[in-house]
Amino acid sequence: MSDTRWLDESEQWSWRNFLTAAHLLDAQLDRQLRRDSGLSHSAYSTLAALSEAPEHAMTMSALAAYLRASQSRMSHSVSGLEREALVRRFKRSGDRRTTVVQLTDHGLGTLGAAAPGHVEEVRRVLFDALTSEQMRQLDGISAALLAALDPEDVEPRYTR
DSSP states (O other): OOOOOOOOHHHHHHHHHHHHHHHHHHHHHHHHHHHHHSOOHHHHHHHHHHHHSGGGEEEHHHHHHHHTOOHHHHHHHHHHHHHTTSEEEEEETTEEEEEEEEEOHHHHHHHHHHHHHHHHHHIIIIITTSOHHHHHHHHHHHHHHHHHHOTTOOSOOOOO
């Protein structure tokens, strides 16, 4: 009764290499950000998301959904950013149940100072390591994975 489609040797190596590369990429970006700006990769992602939102603000639930984080994890993360005066939380008038997170001027400045080094590191460890053809393949592979992982198109898609 074994209907399991086991990975063959080639698939096994591809799977392991993919996981290792994804882990090392995230760890390298986190190290660079912490070293150069004192921000974690997670904190940088939160500030970046807020910087792109109207009025640099999002509800806690929208921010958690956008960053694919649990409500409790997002609350803990935002508390740390709030202590550093990078964001502020407030309730909307007329809706005391909804908490809004807004990027402060200090947070925007911190993000702006961290962004050049972060972009350079992304370029160094990802794009500079690939040929133009490999970059096109990576885009196609990513699109195929997104289609399999998110068939209802819930997650944002970035197209040219």
